[in-house]
Amino acid sequence: MSSRFNPFKADPHWQKVWEESGIFVAPAKSDKPKAYVLEMFPYPSGRIHMGHVRNYTMGDVLARYKAMTGHAVLHPMGWDAFGMPAENAAMEKKVHPGGWTRDNIAAMKAQLKRLGLAIDWTRELATCEPDYYGHEQALFLDLLKAGLVYRKESSVNWDPVDMTVLANEQVIDGRGWRSGALVEKKKLNQWFLKITQFADDLLEGLATLDQWPDKVRLMQENWIGKSKGLRCTFNLVDSPEGIDVFTTRPDTMFGASFVAIAADHPLATELAANAPALQAFIEECRKGGTTAADIETAEKKGFNTGLSVEHPLDPHWHLPVYVANFVLMDYGTGALFGCPAHDQRDLDFARKYGLGVTRVVAEGDNEDPDFEGDTPYTGPGRIVNSHFLNGMSSDEAKAAVIARAEHEGWGEGQTQYRLRDWGVSRQRYWGTPIPIIHCEFCGALPVPRSQLPVVLPEDVSFDIPGNPLDRHPTWKNVPCPNCNEPARRETDTLDTFVDSSWYFIRFASQPKDKPFDRAEAEQWLPVGQYIGGVEHAILHLLYARFWTRALQHMGQIGIAEPFKGLFTQGMVTHETYKSADGSWLSPGEVKQVGADIVTLDGQPVTLGRIEKMSKSKKNVVDPDPMFDQYGADAVRWFMLSDSPPERDLEWSEAGIEGTWRFVNRIWRLFDGYEPTVRGEDAVLRKLLHRAIAGIGVDIEALTFNKAVAKVHELVNAIEKAEPSATRSEAVLMLARLVSPMLPHLAEEGWMRMGGTGLVAAQAWPTHDPALLVDDEVTIAIQVNGKLRDTLTLPKAADKAALEAAALASEKAVRALDGAAPKKVIVVPGRLVNIVA
Numbered sequence: 001m002s003s004r005f006n007p008f009k010a011d012p013h014w015q016k017v018w019e020e021s022g023i024f025v026a027p028a029k030s031d032k033p034k035a036y037v038l039e040m041f042p043y044p045s046g047r048i049h050m051g052h053v054r055n056y057t058m059g060d061v062l063a064r065y066k067a068m069t070g071h072a073v074l075h076p077m078g079w080d081a082f083g084m085p086a087e088n089a090a091m092e093k094k095v096h097p098g099g100w101t102r103d104n105i106a107a108m109k110a111q112l113k114r115l116g117l118a119i120d121w122t123r124e125l126a127t128c129e130p131d132y133y134g135h136e137q138a139l140f141l142d143l144l145k146a147g148l149v150y151r152k153e154s155s156v157n158w159d160p161v162d163m164t165v166l167a168n169e170q171v172i173d174g175r176g177w178r179s180g181a182l183v184e185k186k187k188l189n190q191w192f193l194k195i196t197q198f199a200d201d202l203l204e205g206l207a208t209l210d211q212w213p214d215k216v217r218l219m220q221e222n223w224i225g226k227s228k229g230l231r232c233t234f235n236l237v238d239s240p241e242g243i244d245v246f247t248t249r250p251d252t253m254f255g256a257s258f259v260a261i262a263a264d265h266p267l268a269t270e271l272a273a274n275a276p277a278l279q280a281f282i283e284e285c286r287k288g289g290t291t292a293a294d295i296e297t298a299e300k301k302g303f304n305t306g307l308s309v310e311h312p313l314d315p316h317w318h319l320p321v322y323v324a325n326f327v328l329m330d331y332g333t334g335a336l337f338g339c340p341a342h343d344q345r346d347l348d349f350a351r352k353y354g355l356g357v358t359r360v361v362a363e364g365d366n367e368d369p370d371f372e373g374d375t376p377y378t379g380p381g382r383i384v385n386s387h388f389l390n391g392m393s394s395d396e397a398k399a400a401v402i403a404r405a406e407h408e409g410w411g412e413g414q415t416q417y418r419l420r421d422w423g424v425s426r427q428r429y430w431g432t433p434i435p436i437i438h439c440e441f442c443g444a445l446p447v448p449r450s451q452l453p454v455v456l457p458e459d460v461s462f463d464i465p466g467n468p469l470d471r472h473p474t475w476k477n478v479p480c481p482n483c484n485e486p487a488r489r490e491t492d493t494l495d496t497f498v499d500s501s502w503y504f505i506r507f508a509s510q511p512k513d514k515p516f517d518r519a520e521a522e523q524w525l526p527v528g529q530y531i532g533g534v535e536h537a538i539l540h541l542l543y544a545r546f547w548t549r550a551l552q553h554m555g556q557i558g559i560a561e562p563f564k565g566l567f568t569q570g571m572v573t574h575e576t577y578k579s580a581d582g583s584w585l586s587p588g589e590v591k592q593v594g595a596d597i598v599t600l601d602g603q604p605v606t607l608g609r610i611e612k613m614s615k616s617k618k619n620v621v622d623p624d625p626m627f628d629q630y631g632a633d634a635v636r637w638f639m640l641s642d643s644p645p646e647r648d649l650e651w652s653e654a655g656i657e658g659t660w661r662f663v664n665r666i667w668r669l670f671d672g673y674e675p676t677v678r679g680e681d682a683v684l685r686k687l688l689h690r691a692i693a694g695i696g697v698d699i700e701a702l703t704f705n706k707a708v709a710k711v712h713e714l715v716n717a718i719e720k721a722e723p724s725a726t727r728s729e730a731v732l733m734l735a736r737l738v739s740p741m742l743p744h745l746a747e748e749g750w751m752r753m754g755g756t757g758l759v760a761a762q763a764w765p766t767h768d769p770a771l772l773v774d775d776e777v778t779i780a781i782q783v784n785g786k787l788r789d790t791l792t793l794p795k796a797a798d799k800a801a802l803e804a805a806a807l808a809s810e811k812a813v814r815a816l817d818g819a820a821p822k823k824v825i826v827v828p829g830r831l832v833n834i835v836a
C-alpha cells in the first residue's frame with residue numbers, strides 16, 4: 001500500500017522519451033494558434049541557481065499548458081554568453097574565455113535538463129558563436145546604413161580596475177557596478193545607437209503594453225524622462241546679447257532671483273579673459289567631480305560676474321548673473337534662472353549669497369511672499385505673488401508663460417529627455433567584434449558583407465589588463481575595403497546588451513544566410529509571455545524594444561513591441577549564517593541541534609537575515625543535491641507553492657520535505673487507480689470541474705500558488721471520497737491537471753493507469769460550466785443571537801425549510817438545553833436565529 005514514487009527512474013526515463021518523440025519541437029508551420037513562451041536566457045556563469053529554477057519552472061508550466069490547450073508552442077532556450085565574467089575567469093584561472101563559457105553551458109544545460117523542461121533544444125543558441133554574432137554584425141551594418149549608428153568622441157565612464165568603459169547605468173554612486181572602483185572620465189571615440197530618435201515612440205508604446213506590470217512601465221517612463229519646459233532668453237542689460245536658459249518650471253518665473261551659467265559656458269570663458277579672479281574660480285570648478293551625484297552633494301559655489309539681465313516678463317526688473325558650479329554645460333543650454341523658494345540647489349545658493357527668496361507657489365494656505373527656512377516647496381500648487389499668473393495651477397501657469405514667450409518671441413516650449421543615445425563600444429575581447437575597418441584615407445568603413453562574420457581570434461592573452469584584441473599582433477591588420485591600403489580593424493566589441501536585444505527573434509527563425517526570415521519570425525512574434533527578473537526592467541527591455549522598433553523602421557519586421565506579456569518574478573531567498581570569526585557559512589556547513597544552529601562540528605553560528613541567494617553571502621542552495629534527493633517534480637512543485645510568484649520565496653528544507661510527501665500522496669492515488677468502479681459522486685464531480693476551470697485560469701494568470709492550492713483541495717477530496725466511477729475519473733483527470741507542474745509524475749501515473757500516448761500530449765480537460773454554479777449556501781445558526789452551528793443548505797431553500805433545518809441542528813438543540821423556542825428569525829441566504 002505504501003508505494004513510493006521513484007523519480008530516479010521516472011525522471012531520466014521520461015526526459016528521454018520526450019526528447020526522442022520530439023514533442024517539444026516547435027513546428028515550422030502550423031494552423032494552430034501560436035504561443036511563444038520565453039524566459040530571459042541565462043548568463044552561463046557556471047551553475048544553475050534556484051532563481052533560474054523558479055524562472056524556468058514558471059515558463060515551463062505555461063508552455064506545457066499552452067500545448068495542452070491546443071497551441072503550437074515555441075519555448076526555446078539559449079545562452080547570453082558574452083561578457084566580462086569570462087574574461088575575469090581567463091585572467092584569474094588562465095583559461096580561455098571561450099572554453100570556460102562552453103564548459104559552463106554544458107554543465108548548466110545538463111542541470112536544466114534534469115528539471116524536465118519542455119524546451120525545443122533544436123533552437124538552442126549561444127551569443128558567443130559566430131553563427132549568432134555574425135548575423136548581429138549584419139544587423140549593426142543595417143542600422144549604420146539606416147543612419148541609426150554614429151561615431152562620436154565622447155567623455156566616457158572609465159573603470160580603472162576592469163579597464164573598460166561603463167554605461168551610465170553601470171555606474172552606481174560613482175563606482176563601477178562590478179569592480180566597485182571609483183569611475184574616472186576619459187575621452188574616446190565611441191559608437192552610438194540612436195535610441196533617442198525613438199524616445200517618444202518608446203514612451204507612447206508603453207501605453208499599449210497592458211500585460212506588463214505597472215511598476216516596470218513606470219520605471220521605463222522615468223528612464224526616458226520626458227520633461228516639457230521652456231527655453232527662453234534673458235537679455236543682458238546694456239548689451240544686445242542675451243543668455244538662453246532652459247527651465248521645466250516656467251510657472252515659477254516670478255520667483256526668479258538670479259541667473260547662473262556653467263563654468264565652461266562661452267560667456268564665462270569670454271569674461272574670464274580679462275578677469276583673473278573669475279579664471280581662478282572656473283579652474284576650481286573643473287577640479288570637482290562631474291557626475292550628477294558629485295554635483296548634487298558638492299557645496300554650491302558661485303562667482304558674481306557683475307552683469308545683469310532683464311526679466312523677460314518685466315524688463316524693468318534686473319537680475320544678477322553668476323557663474324555657478326552646479327550648472328552643467330551639457331544639459332539644456334548650460335544656463336538657468338534660479339528660483340530659490342522652489343528648488344533646493346537654488347535655495348542653498350541664495351542663502352549663501354544673500355539673494356531674495358520669494359514664494360510663488362502656495363503651500364496649502366501659505367501665500368507669504370517671504371519664504372522662510374531651508375527646505376523649498378517643490379510640488380505643484382496655486383500660483384501666488386505672480387501678477388497675471390495669480391490663481392492659476394502650476395500646469396496652467398506653465399502653459400500661459402510658454403504661450404506668452406512664443407507670442408512675444410523671447411522663448412519657446414521645448415521637450416527634453418533624460419534618455420541618452422546608447423554607447424555600445426566596449427574595450428573588451430569577449431564580445432561581438434564591431435564590423436568596421438578604419439582607413440587613414442577613407443575613414444571608418446563597414447566590413448564588406450561577404451567578409452562577415454568578423455570572427456574573434458582564438459590566440460589571445462589575458463596576462464595584462466586592457467583589450468587583448470587591440471594588442472593582438474595580426475588580427476587588426478587588414479586592407480582597406482575601398483583603397484586596399486593597409487588599414488585597421490575596429491578593436492572594440494559590442495555591449496552585450498546588443499546580443500540580448502534580438503535573440504528572441506533569432507529563436508523564432510534561424511536561417512543560415514541571414515539574421516531571420518521575416519515571415520517565419522512574424523508567425524511567432526511578439527513573445528506572448530516573457531518571464532524574468534525585475535533587475536532587467538529598464539535596460540534590457542528598453543534596448544530590446546528599441547531594437548525591434550529600429551527593425552520595423554528599416555522595414556525588416558512588422559511589429560513594434562517585442563514582448564506582449566511580461567512577468568517579473570520574485571527572488572529565491574535563504575537564511576544567512578556566520579561563524580564566530582564573522583565569515584559566511586553555506587547552508588551545507590551548518591546543522592540544527594534542538595533550537596540552535598551550529599557548524600557541522602558543533603561550533604556556534606549566528607543567524608543572519610533572510611536574503612536573496614548570492615554567492616557572496618554563501619546562502620545559495622544548489623539544485624543538484626535536491627534533484628538527487630527528491631527528483632525534479634518535488635523541486636518544481638516547491639517553486640510553485642505558497643508564495644505568489646511575483647513575491648520572494650524563502651527556500652527551506654522543511655518546505656521541500658512537505659512537498660515530497662504531497663507528491664507521494666498523488667502517486668498513491670495513481671497507483672491505486674481502479675477503472676471499473678460504478679457509482680456517481682456529485683460532490684466530488686463538482687469539485688473536480690471547479691478544479692479544471694480554476695487551475696487553467698491560474699496557470700494562464702501565472703498565479704501558480706493558487707493552482708497549487710486547488711490541486712491540494714482536489715487531492716484531499718479524492719482521498720476522502722468512497723470508491724465511485726466519479727472518483728476513478730477524477731484520479732485519471734488529475735494526471736492531466738498536474739502534468740504541466742509535475743510532468744514526470746504525471747507521465748508515470750498516466751502510463752500506470754493505462755492512458756494512451758504521453759500525458760503531455762493530451763488535451764487539457766474541459767469543464768462543464770453548469771457544475772460551477774453555486775447552488776448551496778452556508779447558513780449561520782444562532783441561539784439567542786449566539787453562533788452555534790453552520791449548515792450548508794440548498795440556495796433555493798425557503799424560510800420554512802431553513803427554520804426546520806435550524807431546529808433540527810444538534811448543536812442548536814443542545815444550546816437550547818430544553819427551552820422552548822419563542823420565535824425563529826430567518827434571514828434567507830444568511831442566518832437563522834432561534835430566540836428562546
Ligand code: ANZ
Nearest residue numbers: 246247248249252327328331332334335336339342343
Ligand atoms: C527654474 C526652476 C524653478 C527650475 C524651480 C527648477 C525648479 P530636469 O527637471 O531634471 O530636466 N537646469 C537647467 N539647465 C541646467 C543645467 N545646465 N545644469 C543644472 N541645472 C539645470 O531639470 C531642469 C531644471 O534644472 C530646470 O528648471 C533648471 O532649473 C535646472 F522651482 O528652472 B529650473
Ligand code: ZN
Nearest residue numbers: 439442480483
Ligand atoms: Zn582606404
